[in-house]
Amino acid sequence: MTTAYRHWEILERSQTGPFMDEDDFLPKHFTPTLKKLIKKYEIKYDPKNPCPTDDDMADRIWQAAWELFRDVGYYNTDSHRLIQVTDEEIREALYMAKDQYWVGGGKDAVLWKHRQIEDTAPPFCIMSPDITCDEQYHQSICMAYLKEPLLDGICGPILEKTFGHLIESSGPTEISGCIQHITNQKLAARLLGRPGTFMVAVGTAEHDSGQIAVSNDEWGVQKTDARLVGSLTEFKTADTLLNRSLHYAQYGCYTGNLTGAIYGGWCGGSEGTAVTTVAYSLIGLVIHGAIFNQHFPFHLNYGSNTTRELLWAISMAGQALARNSKLLHTSNGFANAGPMTEMLFRETAVHAMVSTVTGWHLWEMASTRNKYKNRATPLEARIGVEVGHAVARQGLSRAEVNDIAKRLLAKYEDDAADAPIGSEYHECYDVAKAVPTQEHYDMFRRIKDEIAEMGIEFPF
Amino acid sequence: MSLEELGKLVEDGETEEAQELAEKLLKDGTDPLKMIAEMTRTMARVGDLFAKLEIFLPEIMLAGEALSGVVEVMAPYLEAVGGRVVKGKIVIGVVKGDLHEIGKNIVKLILETNGFEVKDLGYNVDSLTFIKEAEAMGADFIGASSLMTTTIPRQKEIIELLKAKGIREQYKVVIGGAPTSQMWADQIGADLYCKDAKSAPELMSNLLNS
Incomplete structure (x- = not known):
């Protein structure tokens, strides 16, 4: 059972809701409402503390997010109409939402539960390169991620080509690429002896037809897996996206809501980014019937979220969601630096510790600003989830994490704009065996030791 | 005052x-x-x-x-006093299949405020529409933005259609967007790659005057 909330009523509103010109929606409706709410609830960014301890502000952010969704609605760019919901409907959807779900199948199934701030239960860890790769490396990269012991779920790399043909959204190559993607991923899981591993798939699908093509319980995305439905920036949707959430619900798999509020864009600064991120969780639940929300707020210029403006937003959004709801939400890291660089390991560690202590689950790690093909590996995800487990089991407080995060930020923050792009997968992994090279592993170990010296007690 | x-x-x-x-x-x-x-x-x-x-x-x-x-x-x-000097004319849009337009909107604004005449085609724009609109405007540039790896082939499609129509040399094709790069621009034969909005006006002026 999902929390799918009155799909047909929502879809009807996307055809019958109030008309608004798309050109007016963001500048005249969304941003002014958000600004008013930030002022009303006295939400203030504090650059000195990337991971603040502020329960009261967390609750105010929650309230602002609720009102943002209620007062702005959700805009369908195809019908030019606003989908609006009431307080009562939001309350009902939150009441009906479950705080835990079994995901994945058989012996590999995992119970995914809501986390609190400073929770000692480790985060649920989804690993994903979030990046495109060459066709020849796709199987190996899937294998390499699935070899990670702390992986609870996987979202595989995105194919650019299928059988040598460049994949074009909404065309036949996309259908083929999507089937190839899930086939590789499922085969990798079977070969590694964890065939029921929870998968969020398939990232190769940009168009709804690609997603629909892989719904198959025998060879494709199974009902124990999840799929994502995105938003258009900000608070906008389209029929191709609504098609997805309806199909996922009717097929019977889990739905995740994928959103990235843009710092510097229509949300403005850190305050607006935090409020918008929380509001997206309500949108995911009420509009799409999502069982989890996958958030990746990011910096407009850098395309990352490991600098302090974004860490603050992630931290406060996490606290707001953890304290005021029982929803599941993953924090998706976006780093500036590329694989086999010390900076990437530090960025991932900071993202993971700040997220974990503020109630998030983890989704690690989009490297190299999620821009360069083949530039992501499981090893940076490993340091993130190991940090997440350590922070939780150790019972670190927000203040303690804030202190460690600041020390690590000092080592990389000034390099954010000109971060090194590092190496490609095949340059720092043995492609045939899907394991890191010794040089790469040694760097991982060195930075892990550095973080341990700052007060993180790794379990192994 | x-x-x-x-x-x-x-x-x-x-x-x-x-x-x-x-x-x-x-x-x-x-x-x-x-x-x-x-x-x-x-x-x-x-x-x-x-x-x-x-x-x-x-x-x-x-x-x-x-x-x-x-x-x-x-x-x-x-x-x-002789009219405002227009530095260049451009049709700009997000390619077919792609609904992400924030980057394109920023580029549009930066170009307009730097003396370019811009026709905004919106998002999810068919490749042939770029060309027809460029012809109608008498544009110097066709600007194609893409945010997704699976939609960047449409940037190439615009160039291929220009060649097929025998008018490739009439327009400078400018590309941008998160998954694009100089390498991709070279590969598809684009005239210009802009890594960000701020650099666009100067690079485009230089290209037009070269």
């Missing part, structure tokens, strides 16, 4: 007040070319602030609106 004050009103996005002041200054005999120069300086300053994210997208959009308002007021005065 000075050009500097007008610049400040534009920077603050105060369209109506800026229009009123512009009208007054022009009636009092201010040289419209000097006003244009002040507006260019203002938008360069606003662009720099935005590039460093000391102001955010809504603020630069408001400044852009205020500038458009002032340019509207200036139009008859500029005509009298």
Whole structure:
């Protein structure tokens, strides 16, 4: 059972809701409402503390997010109409939402539960390169991620080509690429002896037809897996996206809501980014019937979220969601630096510790600003989830994490704009065996030791 | 009442007040070319602030609106001194299958505020539509933006269609967007790759004048 909330009523509103010109929606409706709410609830960014301890502000952010969704609605760019919901409907959807779900199948199934701030239960860890790769490396990269012991779920790399043909959204190559993607991923899981591993798939699908093509319980995305439905920036949707959430619900798999509020864009600064991120969780639940929300707020210029403006937003959004709801939400890291660089390991560690202590689950790690093909590996995800487990089991407080995060930020923050792009997968992994090279592993170990010296007690 | 004050009103996005002041200054005999120069300086300053994210997208959009308002007021005065110099004409849009337009909107604004005439085709734009609109406008450039790896092939498709129609040399094709790169531009034969909005006006001017 999902929390799918009155799909047909929502879809009807996307055809019958109030008309608004798309050109007016963001500048005249969304941003002014958000600004008013930030002022009303006295939400203030504090650059000195990337991971603040502020329960009261967390609750105010929650309230602002609720009102943002209620007062702005959700805009369908195809019908030019606003989908609006009431307080009562939001309350009902939150009441009906479950705080835990079994995901994945058989012996590999995992119970995914809501986390609190400073929770000692480790985060649920989804690993994903979030990046495109060459066709020849796709199987190996899937294998390499699935070899990670702390992986609870996987979202595989995105194919650019299928059988040598460049994949074009909404065309036949996309259908083929999507089937190839899930086939590789499922085969990798079977070969590694964890065939029921929870998968969020398939990232190769940009168009709804690609997603629909892989719904198959025998060879494709199974009902124990999840799929994502995105938003258009900000608070906008389209029929191709609504098609997805309806199909996922009717097929019977889990739905995740994928959103990235843009710092510097229509949300403005850190305050607006935090409020918008929380509001997206309500949108995911009420509009799409999502069982989890996958958030990746990011910096407009850098395309990352490991600098302090974004860490603050992630931290406060996490606290707001953890304290005021029982929803599941993953924090998706976006780093500036590329694989086999010390900076990437530090960025991932900071993202993971700040997220974990503020109630998030983890989704690690989009490297190299999620821009360069083949530039992501499981090893940076490993340091993130190991940090997440350590922070939780150790019972670190927000203040303690804030202190460690600041020390690590000092080592990389000034390099954010000109971060090194590092190496490609095949340059720092043995492609045939899907394991890191010794040089790469040694760097991982060195930075892990550095973080341990700052007060993180790794379990192994 | 000075050009500097007008610049400040534009920077603050105060369209109506800026229009009123512009009208007054022009009636009092201010040289419209000097006003244009002040507006260019203002938008360069606003662009720099935005590039460093000391102001955010809504603020630069408001400044852009205020500038458009002032340019509207200036139009008859500029005509009298030979008209506003247009640095180039461009049709710009997000390619077919891609619904992400924030980057394209920023580029559009930066180009407009730097003296380019821009026709915005929106998002999810068919490749042939780019070409037909460029022909209709008499454009110098076709600007194609893409945010997804699975939609960047449409940038190549535009170039291939231009070749098929035998008009490739008539237009400079400019590409941009998160998954694009100089390497991709070289691979598909684009004339220009812009890694960010701020660099676009200068790179495009240089290309047109080369």
